[in-house]
Amino acid sequence: MNKHIKTEAPSNVSRRIFVQGAAGLTFAFTLGGRLSDALAGIEPAHATKMNAFVTIGIDNTVSIVCPAAEMGQGVMTSLPLILAEELDADWSKVKPEFAPANPKVYGNPHELFKGAQITAASVSVPGYFMPLRLAGAQARKVLIDAVAAEWKVPAAELTTDKSFVIHKKSNRRISYGDVAKFAKVPDEPPKVTEADLKKPKDFKLIGRKDIGRVDVPLKANGTAKYGIDVQVEGMVYASVLEAPVDGAKVEVLNADEVGKIKGVTKVLPLPFGVAVLGDTVEATRAGRNALKVKWDTTGAAAANTDSAKAKQDYAAKGKDPNATAIAEYKVGDSAAALSGAAKTLEAAYWSEYCYHAQMEPMNAVAKVAEDGQSAEIWTGTQFGALAAGIISGILKTTPDKIKINQQMLGGGYGRRIWPDAAIQATVISNITKKPIKLILTREDDIAAARPRPMTHHVLKAGLDKDGKLVGWHHRLVSENVDAVAAPPRFQATGGKDYIGARGLDQAFYAIPNATCEYVREVRGMRVHAWRGIGAGYNKFASESFLDEVAAATGKDPLALRLELTKDQPRASAVIKAVAEMSDFKKKRKDHGLGIAFSDYHGAFSAGVAEISLDKKTGKLKVHNFWVAADPGLVIQPDHVHGQLESAVVYGLSAALLEELTVKDGAIQQTGFADYQVLRMSDLPEIHTRIVTSDNPPAGMGEIGVVTVAPAIANALFQLTGKRIRALPMSPERVKQALA
């Protein structure tokens, strides 16, 4: 039974559309024209350029479209809640729905994405915040105007509360659902500007500790639907063994042998690997496990990549004065400052390839139409619009012919930006003309990893005669993530790496001369965004090295950071907060304390680790981790704490355990036996604090990751006087550092 009818706005309409269905109202706020026009839409004063979508049913249901993907970061709650706040909706009546892939309507206007409909980089809340508020306020105004006309009272005498329009003078109230029964759409809808929005003190939903996430109950009883849970009529199962490196071709394949396995219906060599089709999952897995493939890697860029051997090349590039270096951050003249310094320091840092290890292996269901001109996809994706674009290219049709049915994501962390499973399922469905449910095995998921890159860092610091930090040089040597994951941006920036170089800057430290540059390695690996992106390793290197500076000048690491941030109140506040939380100045017997600071896309955070060390085994134990963060305006306070806890665990896992090794371009690890992630027994006490500030909201999905590794390395230094300069800080590496 359709309780209300939703009418989707055509994507080429530039004016707002307000459709009255038989049983409800739909407000659609659309952007017209090219994507570049969408950029202009971030002008908050232009209320007509909004991307949002709300439907009010006569049963009082308020359906609000969530334009971003839900992967545990909470946007399925926070984004509709922002709109509901300005609409003055009864939160208990709000039903969030996932948006279709349609960037013209649902793109994120944040400057980072310029209208692309992608969920990444912790910018969903900051990017959609103002458009959703304006959309909610405008819908509210339409409802008020409709009631004013119906009751013949001035609109100014009407107020709203919990999905009711109220006329206090005549003691009348009417529910939004009842208004939806008669409301008419004005051709020229009311203008709304920032001035019409609520003041923070009037918020009824934003900032409430008692409003839980809408997906939590579904995830406590097994009813939340992920991509892997989808079943469609007539579907065939598939398992795909991806080529170990991009560009490798199948040379020898035991297709006949595998085809004889009971339940296996087809074995297909394809450009991206080998697909085994079957009547059941278990048949495709049996078939997959029986595959014997010889790959021809001639011409494959990654075929000779060996992560251990590559290190000497990385190290050489780190030191090579003639290497092509792209400045990602520059103030003053660091070369002059370093050559004129009374004292200089230099150190090299490393980090290894990392795997997302999302708990839901990559999967998708694809159903290509008989004529091959359209397709329907069911999957959990961070970038459905990219999937639609690529798939339409494969089918030689247009993106609007590709329907992406967004599902919950069983972990994203960047892995579900690249829609490999959806592409592969589509290719197979196009060949077989049957719906395909593709599920990778865990072994194949790790083999098909889109890893965080291996990185090398050379840092130099110059100190004047008083020990003041006057020069800073940070060179990152790595594969370029943008070149793989965001080629248009890579081209547009002349070869920069937004993803990989994030956090390379020193924008919040008063260092008068600093150059932070990037030198590219080309290894052909499928490097991608990974929770915290470049900040994860860049801040490990720079925040560790800053402690080396402190030690060289006899300064306390906390005092040095406070000195460097004395003109940056938000940065300084989180550092002070975490120092207070951890009682940082108090030394612990047999334990070390380390501190680190980082910003990330508009949020600020500082962390302190308390560790002990088993000198025999080299194993570090983290006993406590304190983290203070300033996210600006807080939408969901309890969930901000939850995100910080989550990010600290993710950061601990990366700091202590995680490492992919590569031989001949192929990842050597096969699953959770040889790629360990943090388990409960290694969980420290995690203490979180929100430092409030009167600033726009920032995203909270990633910032908590960033300070963990450097804080631990700095704690090890305080404890032992020894510096560890490589991630992960495995027992072997710790022992090397102590030797």
Added chain:
Amino acid sequence: MTAVTFTINGKQANVDTEPDTPLLWVVREHLKLTGTKFGCGSGLCGACTVHIDGKAVRSCQTQMSQVAGKKVVTIEGLSSNSSHPLQKAWVAEQVPQCGYCQSGQIMQAAELLAKNKKPTREQIVAHMDGNICRCGTYPRIVRAIQRAAREA
């Protein structure tokens, strides 16, 4: 193919399957009880945890031949209306993030509380260590189990 008869969430089930088929795929794809998740297929992550005769097991490591005549309970059968003390505690503590591992976490925790009404933190950690949560909701899982123990 052989017919295997067993009880699932209180109802009798009769499934034609190969004897070595993992219970996981029968539960998820044949019986369409998708709350139980596939994580690794190697018994290393715990996402597929169900109860067999009251004991928490990894359904990816359990062959159908071992299930005949047994009582299987999945997250869908833990309670009919999300009323199990752990499910209530999971909501109260706002445990899940991506949520993918949480059915397995709850089923694993339910076995603990069934045999130990007041587990210590150490006992909780020891019992739950085989269940990975990549979102890192471990602090809240511990709190939710403690709450359920308190409020049950």
